[in-house]
């Protein structure tokens with residue numbers, strides 16, 4: 181009899197896992213506490229950065245490179261581009277310092293033979309006039325990279341999952357875990373219905389510790405603000421002159437996107453954020469819009485007064501070291517955790533399914549060692565941002 185898997189969570193981790201397990205012959209049921217795409221899910225947004233630039237981190241760089249190849253294949257399969265290879269422009273306010281994220285990424289990728297275009301203020305004035313060249317001194321453009329329309333990707337993956345025979349149930353609220361003979365046997369929902377399986381994959385993103393409280397010392401939810409601006413002439417805010425960008429991201433966290441088809445330019449900050457409970461109301465702190473606009477005044481002056489089309493508090497499922505958790509829970513046999521995205525997992529959606537399925541089946545995968553079950557040790561989440 182084919183083994184049965186219960187996947188909790190219809191975001192990037194959950195859908196990728198369900199599709200891969202199904203392709204390996206598992207009977208798969210996927211539940212989400214809300215609709216898929218869920219409006220509050222991290223995977224649900226207009227865009228996410230897809231890149232391979234990760235400093236000198238060989239594993240994330242390799243995962244990024246393989247993901248890029250597969251994003252291109254997905255575009256072909258879908259017959260439309262939900263991944264836009266507009267390039268990734270990484271700039272910094274001074275020379276690219278030794279040891280900086282910018283310098284490390286540049287030298288590591290160039291060392292691997294990737295073709296990068298270094299940039300100076302003159303290049304910005306000529307090719308990327310939206311940038312304040314007085315303030316941005318050096319950096320590079322990686323033509324391999326861009327952005328994915330994340331919410332639409334989630335919709336596509338759900339359709340694919342249904343087509344592949346994954347049983348997808350939405351708006352199923354958690355009740356309690358089903359434990360039998362010391363083993364996790366599934367979940368009883370808030371209505372009392374039982375969902376049983378041989379393995380339960382918890383892919384609940386920032387909500388993970390609300391249902392797995394014993395992970396509270398290693399995983400937590402962090403609130404991050406996002407703003408969407410509507411410039412008068414969106415054409416001036418598209419690639420090639422305005423690709424996906426990062427502005428001193430290693431020290432300030434600022435990054436953003438070209439205008440999408442609706443003419444909206446998204447700006448976000450990969451900073452330390454605020455620790456929150458995932459189920460609490462999402463409130464944009466006072467002064468955030470002002471903080472974003474003062475950054476824009478310094479860096480993209482022509483965007484600073486554009487009306488805000490929307491804003492959102494999105495949650496990272498942070499881990500203590502910034503790396504994902506993809507492993508069996510040794511204290512709860514029958515439970516597999518796929519979480520701890522730490523604000524940087526969406527780009528890897530094309531490889532996440534394989535990682536989770538190899539982990540579930542105990543197949544060797546050299547990339548899994550980093551994501552294995554571990555205790556909280558050493559530095560806090562904040563210092564992990566540099567590689568995130």
Ligand SMILES: Cc1cc2nc3c(=O)[nH]c(=O)nc-3n(C[C@H](O)[C@H](O)[C@H](O)COP(=O)(O)OP(=O)(O)OC[C@H]3O[C@@H](n4cnc5c(N)ncnc54)[C@H](O)[C@@H]3O)c2cc1C
Nearest residue numbers: 189191192193213218222223229385494521523525526527
């Ligand atoms: C502001 C922001 C910007 C980001 N930018 C980038 C980027 O540019 N590039 C990048 O690669 N990554 C980025 N990320 C990270 C990326 O969004 C996440 O890594 C990824 O989306 C996480 O996917 P997930 O499936 O773990 O979580 P989610 O997408 O949050 O999905 C979790 C799902 O679980 C469901 N759920 C919760 N509890 C239950 C339950 N009890 N039962 C059933 N279902 C449940 C939820 O409804 C939700 O649908 C960003 C994240 C944020 C917040």
